[in-house]
Amino acid sequence: MQKVGVIPGDGIGPEVIKEARRVLDSVTESKSIALEFEEFPLGAGHYLKTGEVLAEETLQRLSRKDAILLGAMGDPRVKPGILEKGVLLRLRFHFDQYVNLRPVKLYEGVPSPLADNHRKIDIQFVRENTEDFYVGLGARVKSGISNTSLSLIRRAYEAKFDVGVDLKDEQELAFQIGVITKHGAKRIMDFAFQLAKKNGIDLVTSVDKANVLTEMYGLWREACEEASARHGIAKEFQYVDAVALHMVRDPERFKLLVAPNLFGDILTDLGAALQGGLGLAPSANINPSGVSMFEPVHGSAPDIAGKGMANPVGAILSSALMLDTLGHKAAADEIESAVKEVLRSGKHRTADMGGKTSTSKMTDEILKHLAHR
Ligand code: NAD
Numbered sequence: 001m002q003k004v005g006v007i008p009g010d011g012i013g014p015e016v017i018k019e020a021r022r023v024l025d026s027v028t029e030s031k032s033i034a035l036e037f038e039e040f041p042l043g044a045g046h047y048l049k050t051g052e053v054l055a056e057e058t059l060q061r062l063s064r065k066d067a068i069l070l071g072a073m074g075d076p077r078v079k080p081g082i083l084e085k086g087v088l089l090r091l092r093f094h095f096d097q098y099v100n101l102r103p104v105k106l107y108e109g110v111p112s113p114l115a116d117n118h119r120k121i122d123i124q125f126v127r128e129n130t131e132d133f134y135v136g137l138g139a140r141v142k143s144g145i146s147n148t149s150l151s152l153i154r155r156a157y158e159a160k161f162d163v164g165v166d167l168k169d170e171q172e173l174a175f176q177i178g179v180i181t182k183h184g185a186k187r188i189m190d191f192a193f194q195l196a197k198k199n200g201i202d203l204v205t206s207v208d209k210a211n212v213l214t215e216m217y218g219l220w221r222e223a224c225e226e227a228s229a230r231h232g233i234a235k236e237f238q239y240v241d242a243v244a245l246h247m248v249r250d251p252e253r254f255k256l257l258v259a260p261n262l263f264g265d266i267l268t269d270l271g272a273a274l275q276g277g278l279g280l281a282p283s284a285n286i287n288p289s290g291v292s293m294f295e296p297v298h299g300s301a302p303d304i305a306g307k308g309m310a311n312p313v314g315a316i317l318s319s320a321l322m323l324d325t326l327g328h329k330a331a332a333d334e335i336e337s338a339v340k341e342v343l344r345s346g347k348h349r350t351a352d353m354g355g356k357t358s359t360s361k362m363t364d365e366i367l368k369h370l371a372h373r
């Protein structure tokens with residue numbers, strides 16, 4: 001029996017997770033895969049009712065799961081960051097899910113915003129998930145002379161930053177510190193190059209801004225060089241601005257992109273648009289030797305929440321990534337094939353894809369196309 005912690009979360013999170021569960025139930029039943037689900041009511045509702053964001057005890061309960069399936073975090077009633085950092089990032093960091101794998105695939109029959117719709121877009125997007133400007137170090141300084149002490153405590157190291165500021169004639173200053181470690185860069189590069197090898201990919205494209213943020217991304221580049229030599233697979237360096245350009249003009253040139261956390265966040269929304277919409281994109285937050293967490297790339301979409309309009313495919317494909325990671329590749333493939341068939345027909349499209357199909361109807365169609373049906 002494998003145990004899955006389910007965090008439906010906010011906005012459309014619960015709507016798409018419900019659909020993913022329907023697909024999971026069907027596939028696992030037919031294949032006699034024993035999964036046990038436990039729901040955790042985290043998110044805006046829980047926070048507004050109790051004042052609690054994420055209890056230590058909840059982390060402990062989640063640590064006993066084999067995987068976590070999450071919908072989305074974030075609600076207009078709550079100040080930005082409280083839930084996103086307090087739940088989502090906290091989980092990624094706590095479970096050291098240092099890989100954020102976000103495959104960008106344009107399936108047949110899906111309208112993409114690119115002029116030529118029949119592009120063969122298939123990019124393994126590997127986003128570093130625990131460092132960079134996401135580490136949460138920063139402050140706003142409002143008075144003349146001040147000293148701010150910030151610390152970053154990680155398993156392998158502790159970093160303390162004492163920042164002295166004299167505002168002089170300035171009224172206010174805000175700063176945020178990014179961190180890349182050798183260990184952090186090495187392990188994401190190793191994952192990227194191993195994935196390239198597994199998929200027969202002969203070139204890894206590393207994304208950075210080493211021409212401006214020279215320290216952080218200088219270290220990032222060195223780690224990439226070393227991993228390329230270690231794994232015997234070629235690498236190229238590209239600046240993030242140029243990658244954005246090429247992703248739109250010539251996405252086929254990329255097979256595997258490896259990016260630092262922030263650039264990876266931005267570029268994977270761009271990738272989602274290329275593959276036909278944010279509602280289609282899945283993701284896996286992976287700790288290869290720990291608890292991994294699976295969630296669609298999109299957020300809580302408050303603008304369409306409660307309307308039955310959300311595209312459930314991103315969540316459904318995320319649950320397929322979960323099954324694959326849990327060792328059920330055939331079941332994962334069955335889900336992806338069913339999704340592909342429904343999309344290929346072009347008959348069933350949710351509003352984000354320019355259609356009128358509802359959230360639950362989209363799932364009904366996917367269920368019909370599962371191989372065992
Ligand atoms: P968003 O991803 O929620 O929505 C962006 C746009 O895409 C919206 O127009 C939305 O309607 C549309 N969209 C998103 N998912 C869709 C789906 N499945 N089907 C159809 N349309 C879909 O991003 P946002 O509006 O910038 O953020 C909303 C909230 O979500 C914020 O609180 C933000 O912090 C949070 N957020 C959370 C996550 C996450 O939990 N992983 C990711 C991104 C944003």
Ligand code: IPM
Binds near residue numbers: 084
């Ligand atoms: C994502 C989201 C998160 C991120 C936010 C909500 C913290 O945008 O999963 O892409 O930036 O990683």
Ligand code: MN
Binds near residue numbers: 269
């Ligand atoms: Mn994002």
